[in-house]
Amino acid sequence: MTARANSESNICPLCGHINHCAMEIERESGIKQTEPCWCTAVKFDADLLDRVPPEKRNLACICAACATRSVASKGL
Numbered sequence: 001m002t003a004r005a006n007s008e009s010n011i012c013p014l015c016g017h018i019n020h021c022a023m024e025i026e027r028e029s030g031i032k033q034t035e036p037c038w039c040t041a042v043k044f045d046a047d048l049l050d051r052v053p054p055e056k057r058n059l060a061c062i063c064a065a066c067a068t069r070s071v072a073s074k075g076l
């Protein structure tokens with residue numbers, strides 16, 4: 001088993017910035033995060049997920065900026 005770079009899971013596959021997913025922070029640091037991750041409150045729509053390269057799917061979280069930008073562009 002080849003250890004994939006863990007650091008990639010906290011990089012947004014769409015914009016390349018840190019996604020700040022609390023669940024990732026918790027996993028990496030081992031420190032329980034007190035606030036629920038923003039991603040639990042955001043809807044990731046199919047269009048947005050479609051833009052994630054196949055090799056990055058299910059590996060990295062999309063960041064808050066990309067998620068909210070997608071929602072905003074739909075006028076919600």
Ligand SMILES: [Zn+2]
Pocket residue numbers: 012013014015016017062063064065066067
């Ligand atoms: Zn992003």
